[in-house]
Each structure stands twice: as C-alpha cells, then as structure tokens.
Amino acid sequence: MAEMSPLRRRMIEDMTVRNLSPATQRSYLYAVTKFSRYFSRSPDRLSVEDVRAFQVHLVSTGISWPALNQTVCALRFFYGVTLGQAEIPERIPYAREPRKLPVVLNADEVVRFLEAVASLKTRTALTTAYWVWVVRGSARPPTAVVEHWGAGRFLGIYPIKGGLGVVAATPTRIMGPDAVGRDGRKVKAHFAALGDSIADVMASLPDDLGQTFWWHLTDARSENWIKGRVVLLGDAACAFLPTAGVGASMALESAAVLDDELGRTDARFLPGALARYELRRKPRAETFQDDSRRLASMMMIESLELSWGRDQLMKFYTLDMLAKNIAQSLAKPI
Ligand SMILES: Cc1cc2nc3c(=O)[nH]c(=O)nc-3n(C[C@H](O)[C@H](O)[C@H](O)COP(=O)(O)OP(=O)(O)OC[C@H]3O[C@@H](n4cnc5c(N)ncnc54)[C@H](O)[C@@H]3O)c2cc1C
Known part of the structure; x- marks a missing residue:
C-alpha cells in the first residue's frame, strides 16, 4: 500500500x-x-x-x-x-447559485420551458458525437438500464449479451471526435461532470482510443420517398438519432407496410401501391422523428440552468409524456 x-x-x-x-x-x-x-x-x-x-x-x-x-x-x-x-x-470565490426554476411548474411555465428548449434547437444544429463501448465483468446488475442526463452530455448504460453497453453522447459543438482524436482521457474528463457514480464505466474506456470508429450523428428526412420504381425506407427515408430508440422499429414497420401494399397488387398498379405506402408511412415516421429530435434537444441541453429545470420537469413528466406521439402511436396498428 x-x-x-x-x-x-x-x-x-x-x-x-x-x-x-x-x-x-x-x-x-x-x-x-x-x-x-x-x-x-x-x-x-x-x-x-x-x-x-x-x-x-x-x-x-x-x-x-x-x-x-x-x-x-x-x-x-x-x-x-x-x-x-x-x-x-x-x-477563492464561490460560484453564484444559478437562478432556479420553481420546483412545481404550472402549465404556462412548462410551455415556456419547452419553448426555450425548442429555440436552443433552432439556434444550434444538433449534431451529436457518440462514443459507444462494452464493459465486461462489471459489478453492476446485468439487467439494469441507467441513464444520466447532464448539462450538454448524456450517458446511458444498457444490458447487452455478456456485459453492459455504454453510450456517451454530447453535442459536437461542445466536444466532437475531431477534438478528441485518440485521446480517451478527454472523453473521460468531459463526462466526469456527470458524477462519481459512472466512474467505473468511464474507467473501462481506454486512454488510447486507437483507431476506434466514431460517428458525427445528425438526422435527415427525404422529401420524396419514391422515384419511379425506387422506394426509400428506414433511415434512407427518415433517419433517426438514437435518442428515442425507434429508428429500427420504424424501418421494420415500413418494410411490413411495403410488403402489405405490394402483396395486394400487381405490376400494373405499382405506382398506386407505392403512393399508398408513402402515404401510410411518411407522416408517422416524421412525427416520430419530431419526437426523437425533441428528446435529443432535452437530453443535450447545454445550459446548467435549463438542465436543472429539465431535471425538475422529469420528476413530473415521464419519457412517454415527452415523446407522446411515439407512445400513443406505437399502440395503434400501422
Ligand atoms: C448508436 C445508435 C443506437 C441506436 N439505438 C436504437 C434503438 O435502441 N432502437 C431502435 O429502434 N433504433 C436504434 N437506432 C437506429 C437504428 O439503428 C436505425 O434507425 C436502423 O438501423 C435503420 O435501419 P436501415 O435498414 O434503414 O439502415 P441501416 O441499418 O443503416 O442499414 C443500411 C445498410 O446498408 C449498407 N450500405 C450502405 N451503403 C451501401 C452501399 N453503397 N452498398 C451496399 N450496402 C450499403 C450499410 O452498411 C448498412 O448495413 C440506433 C442507432 C444508433 C446509431
């Protein structure tokens, strides 16, 4: 010792x-x-x-x-x-306590808060940087899902086969993979602000990230899903940030609807079948994408004051309430 x-x-x-x-x-x-x-x-x-x-x-x-x-x-x-x-x-000066939002928010205050979040989104293109790694042999319960939402940073810990999957995300504007390069210590220092409770999973990220693959993640939607006999579905039609965890479901739903429409027609009526496919899928996918974007801007709020407000809000609102279109629509037939 x-x-x-x-x-x-x-x-x-x-x-x-x-x-x-x-x-x-x-x-x-x-x-x-x-x-x-x-x-x-x-x-x-x-x-x-x-x-x-x-x-x-x-x-x-x-x-x-x-x-x-x-x-x-x-x-x-x-x-x-x-x-x-x-x-x-x-x-050695103390930091001044940020002006706090009231703990119990009335309806108008909630609306004002969400508007502030929305305007953040329009001011900054929300391109996010993600680092994703696997922790094996962790002392944590193997089935627990834990998410930490901080100011301008998000860390999620999810059970996967044989270990835990860790996803750390931050707006690229604050710290992107280009600024980090191979230096895992910079990633650790950035996410250390989320507190000591994640120290174990951060410690498993190597100091040298080597040739790790990284993403700049942003999303997009295609104006047209059909051109002649070419059809888009999944991320090619309407791409999702991982925040709401519905991109793969949307892709599979679209595949099922396309199969359904094609199964009821023949080559003569192909344009009509494809048009119906787009009509059935596009509004739903875009509504889900709106919710997913909204969740992403909530997760990635950069200001300490607004992130504090968000944390208070989350005591009263579930994720289903914040992504209400997704929650309600998933219960309906496609
Ligand atoms: C970190 C992360 C976490 C996510 N978590 C979730 C989640 O929990 N739940 C959820 O539902 N969704 C999640 N998603 C979203 C989901 O992964 C995508 O929405 C989904 O995979 C889209 O499916 P897709 O078939 O449209 O595209 P993809 O899965 O991207 O498939 C496209 C395929 O085409 C291949 N390809 C590309 N170009 C060419 C080419 N020129 N020639 C041949 N092949 C090519 C690619 O290699 C790829 O295999 C997550 C995404 C990310 C990035």
Missing part, C-alpha cells in the same frame, strides 16, 4: 479534529487530489492563481454548481486550515 504523504495526513487530522463528517472528508480529499493531479504538483506548491486556473478548467467541463462549490470549500479548507494561510480562502 502506498504510504500517505505528511500533507495528506495533516489535512485528515485537521478535518478529524473539526469533526467533519466522513463524507465531507472524502469529498475534500478527492477535490484537493484532483487539483494536485491537474497540475501534477503537490498542492502546497500551487498558488491562488493556480486555483483560479483550475476553477476555469472545471467550469469549462460543465461541472455542476454544487460540485464546483464543494471544490471551493475543499480548497478554502486546505489553504486556510491545513496550510495556515488565512488570507487565501477569501480569495
């Missing part, structure tokens, strides 16, 4: 003497260790300017307001108590 440094021991003693709870002690030690690792230097050799640079770095990773202030508390304690530099703590 690595020996504890005198400085770390001293900080633990300082916290113990002041009767700080074990959880607070752990979080303070974690924050100071992270600070030290960021500069690869012992924290007693780092200055207030370094603290400032570290805070700027944390904010750029999209860290939550409470997590940022926990780091501030830890550093203020470390400098003020453990290093005995009483003048320093007041030079």
Whole structure:
C-alpha cells in the first residue's frame, strides 16, 4: 500500500479534529487530489492563481454548481486550515447559485420551458458525437438500464449479451471526435461532470482510443420517398438519432407496410401501391422523428440552468409524456 504523504495526513487530522463528517472528508480529499493531479504538483506548491486556473478548467467541463462549490470549500479548507494561510480562502470565490426554476411548474411555465428548449434547437444544429463501448465483468446488475442526463452530455448504460453497453453522447459543438482524436482521457474528463457514480464505466474506456470508429450523428428526412420504381425506407427515408430508440422499429414497420401494399397488387398498379405506402408511412415516421429530435434537444441541453429545470420537469413528466406521439402511436396498428 502506498504510504500517505505528511500533507495528506495533516489535512485528515485537521478535518478529524473539526469533526467533519466522513463524507465531507472524502469529498475534500478527492477535490484537493484532483487539483494536485491537474497540475501534477503537490498542492502546497500551487498558488491562488493556480486555483483560479483550475476553477476555469472545471467550469469549462460543465461541472455542476454544487460540485464546483464543494471544490471551493475543499480548497478554502486546505489553504486556510491545513496550510495556515488565512488570507487565501477569501480569495477563492464561490460560484453564484444559478437562478432556479420553481420546483412545481404550472402549465404556462412548462410551455415556456419547452419553448426555450425548442429555440436552443433552432439556434444550434444538433449534431451529436457518440462514443459507444462494452464493459465486461462489471459489478453492476446485468439487467439494469441507467441513464444520466447532464448539462450538454448524456450517458446511458444498457444490458447487452455478456456485459453492459455504454453510450456517451454530447453535442459536437461542445466536444466532437475531431477534438478528441485518440485521446480517451478527454472523453473521460468531459463526462466526469456527470458524477462519481459512472466512474467505473468511464474507467473501462481506454486512454488510447486507437483507431476506434466514431460517428458525427445528425438526422435527415427525404422529401420524396419514391422515384419511379425506387422506394426509400428506414433511415434512407427518415433517419433517426438514437435518442428515442425507434429508428429500427420504424424501418421494420415500413418494410411490413411495403410488403402489405405490394402483396395486394400487381405490376400494373405499382405506382398506386407505392403512393399508398408513402402515404401510410411518411407522416408517422416524421412525427416520430419530431419526437426523437425533441428528446435529443432535452437530453443535450447545454445550459446548467435549463438542465436543472429539465431535471425538475422529469420528476413530473415521464419519457412517454415527452415523446407522446411515439407512445400513443406505437399502440395503434400501422
Ligand atoms: C448508436 C445508435 C443506437 C441506436 N439505438 C436504437 C434503438 O435502441 N432502437 C431502435 O429502434 N433504433 C436504434 N437506432 C437506429 C437504428 O439503428 C436505425 O434507425 C436502423 O438501423 C435503420 O435501419 P436501415 O435498414 O434503414 O439502415 P441501416 O441499418 O443503416 O442499414 C443500411 C445498410 O446498408 C449498407 N450500405 C450502405 N451503403 C451501401 C452501399 N453503397 N452498398 C451496399 N450496402 C450499403 C450499410 O452498411 C448498412 O448495413 C440506433 C442507432 C444508433 C446509431
């Protein structure tokens, strides 16, 4: 076991003497260790300017307001108590709490909130970057589905054969595969803002991503699904972001409807059969795509304030309510 440094021991003693709870002690030690690792230097050799640079770095990773202030508390304690530099703590500023939405939203507030989300979408073309990997031998329950929606980042953990599939996504505007290249550490640092509860699955992503395949994912819809005897279906007709998890179902439904229409006709009436196919499928696929886009913009909200509002909203609204066209239509015959 690595020996504890005198400085770390001293900080633990300082916290113990002041009767700080074990959880607070752990979080303070974690924050100071992270600070030290960021500069690869012992924290007693780092200055207030370094603290400032570290805070700027944390904010750029999209860290939550409470997590940022926990780091501030830890550093203020470390400098003020453990290093005995009483003048320093007041030079380490707390983050101002973002203006919060009311916890219980009335109907108008919900509408205003959703409009704000929609306008985000029109301002930024929602191109998303995805990293997808498999974790084997995880201690997590093999059947649990877990999704984390953060500010400008999403991470989902899904059961797959022999392990867990992990999907990490973020708007390309914030951090795309081009900026990351082979450096898995950048992906880990970006998603660390979602909290310690995903540390195990992030640890399984290699530091060197090698020649990993990556996507810029965006979606599209074709204006016409038919040209002469050529018919589009699936993603070629109306492509889906993975957010609503319905793209494959839509492709299969379209194949079934095309089969149905072709099975009732012969070559003489082919144009009519194809027109009916498009009529039966296009509105439904596009409505589903609208819901899928809406879910994607909710998942990828970048502002801390709006993502906080979304999290409150999700306490009262299920995914089925947010993607209501999909939920209602799936129950109807195709
Ligand atoms: C990360 C991710 C997660 C997803 N999760 C879900 C989910 O949970 N549930 C869900 O329903 N949907 C999901 N989807 C969406 C779903 O995968 C697609 O909507 C679906 O696969 C579309 O089917 P398709 O047959 O139209 O196209 P594809 O499955 O893309 O098939 C097209 C095929 O054509 C081949 N091809 C391309 N060009 C040529 C060429 N010139 N010559 C010959 N072959 C060619 C391709 O290699 C490919 O095999 C997800 C998508 C992604 C990216």
